[in-house]
Amino acid sequence: MAILSFSMPTEIHLGNGALDILPSLCGQRVLVVADPAMTQLGFTERVCALAQQAGAATTVFDAIEPDPSQELCAAGVELAEDFALDTIIGVGGGSTLDVTKTMRAACETPAVTVAELMAAGFSPPPRQTGQISCIAIPSTSGTGSEVSRGAVITDSSAGAPVKRVLFTGAPDAAIIDPAFPATMPPHVAADTGYDALAHAVESYASAETHRLTQALASDAIATVLAQLPASVQEFGNTPARYAMHVAATMAGATMRAGLGLCHALSHQITPAFGISHGRANALLLPHIVAYNAGVAGDSYSELAARLGIGGSNPVAALVGTLAELRTRAGMPASLREAGVTKEQLTQALPQMVANGSRDPNVASNPRQPTPEDIEALYWDAWEDRRAEV
Ligand SMILES: [Fe+2]
Structure with a gap:
């Protein structure tokens, strides 16, 4: 071990x-x-x-x-x-x-x-x-x-x-x-809150994860799922905003276990299209979890159980919950909805794939991607096309 x-x-x-x-x-x-x-x-x-x-x-x-x-x-x-x-x-x-x-x-x-x-x-x-x-x-x-x-x-x-x-x-x-x-505009509350979620979800199933970070991560994820929509709508010093503020710090502490492909690929979206870091993560995260599920299914099943997400396919339900949260928080569901045209993505893609492959967060992702995988994930994010889990 x-x-x-x-x-x-x-x-x-x-x-x-x-x-x-x-x-x-x-x-x-x-x-x-x-x-x-x-x-x-x-x-x-x-x-x-x-x-x-x-x-x-x-x-x-x-x-x-x-x-x-x-x-x-x-x-x-x-x-x-x-x-x-x-x-x-x-x-x-x-x-x-x-x-x-x-x-x-x-x-x-x-x-x-x-x-x-x-x-x-x-x-x-x-x-x-x-x-x-x-x-x-x-x-x-x-x-x-x-x-x-x-x-x-x-x-x-x-x-x-x-x-x-x-x-x-x-x-x-x-x-x-x-x-x-308390002073955050609603779209900033949504984008940064989803970033916290991405930290916790990625670290939960990372190649270097462990029980200490998973405990912090699962609590942070439960808080974000419950509080993010209210914290976006309720401007001011409210219980929802405070809960999110603490959850973000907890999720931040889990990054010691490493992040993954969501951050590796979102780091390329922000400079290419001017989409904020948190929003770029939101556009990718459900697709990354679906992609990783083949090798990290046990971790995601356990996380789903901790969150009370059940059904016959809890990992698919987890992916659906992560995708729905974007809508509940007033965020776009795809790169296309975020204003990126097919031509823009086509043009930027070779550099994004090359830089994404080299991002240090790839190393702790549970599944090691090929350049073709990365390209496909960007297209999945472009049209919110979710792979079978
Ligand atoms: Fe982040």
């Missing part, structure tokens, strides 16, 4: 008012990385004020864009090094938290540039832990970046943009405060 390891280095603080713990976590030189929206909504200022309560000097880098580039990270690192930070706080969605973690990794290894971290493939940089404290405050409920060890950064150095997965180390602390996701 293989030896499996699980650690959760991130200290998690959760609940209404959890942000108030921030002064006790801050050093004396605090850099706040934020989405512009967080600044407009007053959250950046509130975070700075709490750090200042602890006697810290603060500065802000709030130029984060979706699908952040290595150039953006490098600009942040330059600012951070000039400021001589001892604490970095990310406030925002997954892009902001990924930039925050990348900046921390680069600042802790000054001999290595962001470009070199990107080029280093998938090897972790030589991190000197404890130098810079990293605190993540998610404002969306899905990416799990607040507890994960990786960051997804876009590399445009070779022409067409490619998403690369960097191993940056997990934040030291995460603050899961429902005041932050």
Whole structure:
């Protein structure tokens, strides 16, 4: 039997008012990385004020864009090094938290540039832990970046943009405060919430899965299935949004067991068609589960049983439940419905198949795909054509 390891280095603080713990976590030189929206909504200022309560000097880098580039990270690192930070706080969605973690990794290894971290493939940089404290405050409920060890950064150095997965180390602390996701627009709540579902479903049946992550995953999946539609419709600090916020962090922790083909292929959809990460996962996930079912059927049957999904073919029912959730959350059911034409997919497909095959998430998928399999899965997602399970 293989030896499996699980650690959760991130200290998690959760609940209404959890942000108030921030002064006790801050050093004396605090850099706040934020989405512009967080600044407009007053959250950046509130975070700075709490750090200042602890006697810290603060500065802000709030130029984060979706699908952040290595150039953006490098600009942040330059600012951070000039400021001589001892604490970095990310406030925002997954892009902001990924930039925050990348900046921390680069600042802790000054001999290595962001470009070199990107080029280093998938090897972790030589991190000197404890130098810079990293605190993540998610404002969306899905990416799990607040507890994960990786960051997804876009590399445009070779022409067409490619998403690369960097191993940056997990934040030291995460603050899961429902005041932050309360402000999410409905489509962001839907897309990021489905991303959390994809993390948990993929990790549940991954090649490196184990009981500890499966327990977190099955609870997170049950919560998303029950709460996602309400959290999309109910804007504000509601029980459904809080439940989703906690479930997203749980699902994020399961990524330690690896993800799979859904993420490998969705990483190609976002740069090709501008479809958000969570929505791209939603368009793929039912098809990936159906594809994997031949080798991971036992895992999916067990998951279906845990979720109370029964019938004569529980795996097919699970696939149907995952597909229906998209409609219940107001999302498109196919790439075509999401606005991608047949011609656009045909043109982009060779590069998507090549890059998808090389994505590191393929390694932990329970079934190893051929390029032909990947091509067929993209067409399945284009017209929501579900394979027999
Ligand atoms: Fe994801």
